[in-house]
Amino acid sequence: MYFQNEVVKEIIERYRQIWSIGHALSLMGWDSETYMPKAGVEERAIARAELSLLAQQLILKPEFVQLVDKASGLEGLNDYEKGVVRVLQREIRIMKAIPPRLLAELEKTTQEAMHAWRMAKEANDYEKFKPYLDKIIKLTREKADYLGWKEHPYDALLDLYEEGLTTRDVDGILEPLAKELKALLSSVVHEGRFPQKHPLEDERYEREWMERVNLEVLKIVGFPIGERSRLDVSAHPFTISIGLDDVRITTRYEGFDFKRSLLSTIHEFGHALYELQIDPGLKYTPLAEGASLGVHEGQSRFWENVIGRSREFVELIYPILRKNLPSVGRFTPEEVYLYFNTVRPSLIRTEADEVTYNLHIVLRARLEKLMIEGSVKAGDLPELWNSLMEELVGVKPKTYSEGVLQDIHWSMGSIGYFPTYTLGNIIAAQLRYHIERKLKLSEKISRGEFESIREWLKNMIHRYGRTYPPKELLRMVFGEEYSVEPLVKYLKEKYVG
Amino acid sequence: MYFQNEVVKEIIERYRQIWSIGHALSLMGWDSETYMPKAGVEERAIARAELSLLAQQLILKPEFVQLVDKASGLEGLNDYEKGVVRVLQREIRIMKAIPPRLLAELEKTTQEAMHAWRMAKEANDYEKFKPYLDKIIKLTREKADYLGWKEHPYDALLDLYEEGLTTRDVDGILEPLAKELKALLSSVVHEGRFPQKHPLEDERYEREWMERVNLEVLKIVGFPIGERSRLDVSAHPFTISIGLDDVRITTRYEGFDFKRSLLSTIHEFGHALYELQIDPGLKYTPLAEGASLGVHEGQSRFWENVIGRSREFVELIYPILRKNLPSVGRFTPEEVYLYFNTVRPSLIRTEADEVTYNLHIVLRARLEKLMIEGSVKAGDLPELWNSLMEELVGVKPKTYSEGVLQDIHWSMGSIGYFPTYTLGNIIAAQLRYHIERKLKLSEKISRGEFESIREWLKNMIHRYGRTYPPKELLRMVFGEEYSVEPLVKYLKEKYVG
Structure with a gap:
């Protein structure tokens, strides 16, 4: 068995919902680049933003973070279990480090910048x-x-x-x-x-x-x-x-x-x-x-x-x-x-x-x-x-x-x-x-x-x-x-x- | 404007996340029947079940239910606003009415029954x-x-x-x-x-x-x-x-x-x-x-x-x-x-x-x-x-x-x-x-x-x-x-x- 520790098993169990959002986001990403009708772009953008935010909310839920913290203090985890804890701790650390204000500003700026870049490249300006x-x-x-x-x-x-x-x-x-x-x-x-x-x-x-x-x-x-x-x-x-x-x-x-x-x-x-x-x-x-x-x-x-x-x-x-x-x-x-x-x-x-x-x-x-x-x-x-x-x-x-x-x-x-x-x-x-x-x-x-x-x-x-x-x-x-x-x-x- | 009442506007605002899950589930449903590779079926089933459950959890969140209840008592809503309240009240009522135990039993039974039905039909038995x-x-x-x-x-x-x-x-x-x-x-x-x-x-x-x-x-x-x-x-x-x-x-x-x-x-x-x-x-x-x-x-x-x-x-x-x-x-x-x-x-x-x-x-x-x-x-x-x-x-x-x-x-x-x-x-x-x-x-x-x-x-x-x-x-x-x-x-x- 890959995951035996009870705390890690509970983490994995809860993670399924987050994984499922990732699954959906991947499919949405694929579809956007392959088969989506043109006008679908607006609703797709909203859905992607909402689901990304939702995944983040689920990862940062206090109960979930506490479980990960608890697991990180445990002795005797196997490599897979350690891996789960390491990856999640890292994600939580990164998410928590950047203030929402900065994240929003970056999001807004890069949205505009990508557009400006396209124009600039096209016009060689x-x-x-x-x-x-x-x-x-x-x-x-x-x-x-x-x-x-x-x-x-x-x-x-x-x-x-x-x-x-x-x-x-x-x-x-x-x-x-x-x-x-x-x-x-x-x-x-x-x-x-x-x-x-x-x-x-x-x-x-x-x-x-x-x-x-x-x-x-x-x-x-x-x-x-x-x-x-x-x-x-x-x-x-x-x-x-x-x-x-x-x-x-x-x-x-x-x-x-x-x-x-x-x-x-x-x-x-x-x-x-x-x-x-x-x-x-x-x-x-x-x-x-x-x-x-x-x-x-x-x-x-x-x-x-x-x-x-x-x-x-x-x-x-x-x-x-x-x-x-x-x-x-x-x-x-x-x-x-x-x-x-x-x-x-x-x-x-x-x-x-x-x-x-x-x-x-x-x-x-x-x-x-x-x-x-x-x-x-x-x-x-x-x-x-x-x-x-x-x-x-x-x-x-x-x-x-x-x-x-x-x-x-x-x-x-x-x-x-x-x-x-x-x-x-x-x-x-x-x-x-x-x-x-x-x-x-x-x-x-x-x-x-x-x-x-x-x-x-x-x-x-x-x-x-x-x-x-x-x-x-x-x-x-x-x-x-x-x-x-x-x-x-x-x-x-x-x-x- | 379609939605002017502040309570309804807040409902709509919060509903975006639920809508986004619906958007993802629809795409997943479409993909499952059209382009998904055969072996994708297992992970897709898990993701669909998890996201359906997540949508239900979001609809039944006490803050959300309270907002809908509050809106249902308001006078002077326009038809669109009334529609939102009616549809959500109905969904909440249906979700709350059926005990999770029965829902799970139905889910399990119908999963098995669909399989049995296919076999039975094929064998004319x-x-x-x-x-x-x-x-x-x-x-x-x-x-x-x-x-x-x-x-x-x-x-x-x-x-x-x-x-x-x-x-x-x-x-x-x-x-x-x-x-x-x-x-x-x-x-x-x-x-x-x-x-x-x-x-x-x-x-x-x-x-x-x-x-x-x-x-x-x-x-x-x-x-x-x-x-x-x-x-x-x-x-x-x-x-x-x-x-x-x-x-x-x-x-x-x-x-x-x-x-x-x-x-x-x-x-x-x-x-x-x-x-x-x-x-x-x-x-x-x-x-x-x-x-x-x-x-x-x-x-x-x-x-x-x-x-x-x-x-x-x-x-x-x-x-x-x-x-x-x-x-x-x-x-x-x-x-x-x-x-x-x-x-x-x-x-x-x-x-x-x-x-x-x-x-x-x-x-x-x-x-x-x-x-x-x-x-x-x-x-x-x-x-x-x-x-x-x-x-x-x-x-x-x-x-x-x-x-x-x-x-x-x-x-x-x-x-x-x-x-x-x-x-x-x-x-x-x-x-x-x-x-x-x-x-x-x-x-x-x-x-x-x-x-x-x-x-x-x-x-x-x-x-x-x-x-x-x-x-x-x-x-x-x-x-x-x-x-x-x-x-x-x-x-x-x-x-x-």
Whole structure:
């Protein structure tokens, strides 16, 4: 049995109502992005706000908080029980820390800021967004202070997105990585083996046929469509866990450059697999989700990059591509492999490749740190952004829209989120290293034998859900926490090896 | 303004959370029948049960109940305000009346009974279901006693499904109707102008083409797909209002006998139109739904039967049918009209035509009354059923599955629900009579001008939502309550006129 302690059992019992609201909110989120009629947006927004508030009220109910407090003082709890207490204590602490006044102000400001950001990006007019960003920086700093921090106010924000992550961690990861990647990028571009452009990028495809590609590939990697999952279409691809037996992903069909749809589908599969492989014994509990954003992104990047962009995988799925996408027939598997792995110093993070991607994160993390310290104002950002882009990636934005205005995150008040993307890339490479030691990864991919890979992930990581905080989980699995080395090694082997 | 009184405004304000749970439950219901992966069923069931309970807890919160009590004593409330108070008082009264012990027992029994019913129906073995039905009858009688009644225990149950409906009403409607319909059926069959069978019933269709027919017809009658509504596919067609700007219908494609899909789609459109035309000022309030099951069914039957099965409508959509369904080309519009209106004494309620349908309801209502009185046990039902079928419709089931086991309702504990179907048919005919007096209905249909019909329905009925109890609403619109006469007149004119 997972939960034996009577206090914890009572917590779990009461938590079902809160879990149920989460279930509903997830479904509502999925529906909003997929099938909801346009005009439904107003009522949906009200319902989501009301139910979020209701969930918060239930978590902060004195009886519930007292139960959690009581459980936290108990000796001899097992790991699952400890996990439940840790996760709930953390949620309660965060909810209690931020005064409702500040929460409301942040909510209002970010609602307006998201709108302003959209307008500003469209019009390439930074001034439209600047005052909102200044306000968000100010309020977010306040939030950090309420949450509490020891070494740096950014710590408080990082921890929101990745439990236990500190500015010291981020600096220790990103700065050495930046140095390595800059050198690597210059070698790759110099060597020219991996092209900057590929003719397949401009080839158009029929949506119906591309759907078949995605479905066939998902079948190969082992996605239980119809049974425990779905693939739908949305403007921005995402994964959502509605329950441990109902995990849905979406993709998009732009009509050209087919790898964008395919690799994004495999990426979301990686996220979904994590949720699908959580131990069913954790159903309805606060542990029934991934350990953290970083660990989650590790799963998606592992499937997208380590597997999906590998030579063996391209060879494996080449017949599927060729059958459904006529233009692929004009290229050899090796050429398609290069198409999957173009390396190009470019301006837009979401379109960046494996070599340059993390440099975009380095830039953002450096700026976020300065913003939260108060040493940089919104007005300073465009210039800083551009000079950092030149320093790190070697290209310079000509417009705000392809520079400082490209991401939605800051307008949503998500400061401290970006580093988790790089944690994902790091963890993906750590996974590769450790799985390789157990299984012959390349051979498995070549043969399309993904079950043993899924099993490894399940047994080592997925089944625990949120039982352990991310750093502890990583120590259990890798014997160390976030480590840059495997990523650098992987990229060097692949791109200049 | 709709709500001005401060007490009512506070009620409305607090009700938003309850409304939001309802919104979520509706979406979950829709998803369960349309897109949910199979294995999601367990978690969905838990979430639905928890959220239903949560909504009930919120409604029964002492502060909320006190507010409603306070409002009920106020003078000078407007109709909307009175409506809110009436609807909530009624809900509170019903929730408080039934002891949790009985509710739990009913829940458990009906869960088991639904399963047993399915098995029994499949195996044509009534014994499998009988003990459950006896228990349901006993518990439902208990429920009726807790709810309270004056003349007959069935009153308490009827009122659950149709506010204010009594056994006296039902007897006064169904018995005269039965007499008329039996005579009419015999004339129709004798005359033979409306066939009992039609060759189009056996014609197969391509699902994709039938979808186009449904979509084109929905466009003609005015269903705002994509904007405020959707059409999806489910095993049993239904309409669900997720919000006043998000009302979804489903249909099914069996692959043959295309009128089943088309008329069912038009039926659901009728339900949906009601919800879509409720006054937006009633959003988020307890009034944001239809007045009752009977009034709702009146809308769906009006569109399905009075409009959808009319000669003018068949002529109007004939080109659409012919374009998409090759077999239709072999028949004249008049022949298709007869196909839409076959009359056949048959065993299955859901497949019955306009002439025989209500006789199936008469049978069920008579039996329900006896069951609840205690004068009939589950063991007596099969024989009673069969002899009543012979008496009323003139055919006799050879198996339990096509007799007493055909409907799911009793296994769900829904005793008292069936009469609302006939109320729907009655109201549909009343609508026809009153709309005809204002607009030239046949001409409007011939020209495909449905806007004025929709407007009439909106202004006279739809916009009020649940503001008035059904009988009061009918008196306002028709100058009388449920009246059999227009239905009898309509059927006579159409089938033997």
